[in-house]
Amino acid sequence: MATKVFINLPVKDLNKSKAFFEGLGFSFNPQFTDENAACMVISETIYAMLLTESYFKTFTKKEISDARKSTEVLITLDAASKEEVIGIVAKAKALGATMYSEPQDLGWMYQHNFADLDGHQWEFAYMDETQLPG
Incomplete structure (x- = not known):
């Protein structure tokens, strides 16, 4: 069984998204953070991967949904x-x-x-x- 959860979310502006979640008190694992992705630590076993839309597209052949719509x-x-x-x-x-x-x-x-x-x-x-x- 899985022991960790990684939620992958596409974001338009990685730096703005990181600043938003840092403002809420979340931290990022620098080991898995670069110009394409940021690993937000939710708990010891739960993470949100904030991925630039262009990088997110490399993991799927489907269109990225617009979460605003x-x-x-x-x-x-x-x-x-x-x-x-x-x-x-x-x-x-x-x-x-x-x-x-x-x-x-x-x-x-x-x-x-x-x-x-x-x-x-x-x-x-x-x-x-x-x-x-x-």
Whole structure:
């Protein structure tokens, strides 16, 4: 079974995308980062590879979807608290992200989301599993 997850995302401007995610507090592994790609560290086992569109095209024969016009994927990451969700979404908005829905508070789960500079949809969620409905 796989032990690591690599999410590959095409980006229009690698430097702007790196700056956006660095502003949210993510770091990049320099060993896998160059002028074509940046390896964003999400956790010890989860990474997002931000690839320039021209480099991304070398991995597929299909057209690259425009994430601003159609949903390609929803990337959901867990958060340690409701306040962390609120904070990261506020930072994302200040860095140029767009909001595509209102936050949802289900009591046991709080989630909110944004679209990054290329339109990729990111969701952050806090779940209190002790409060899960029966």
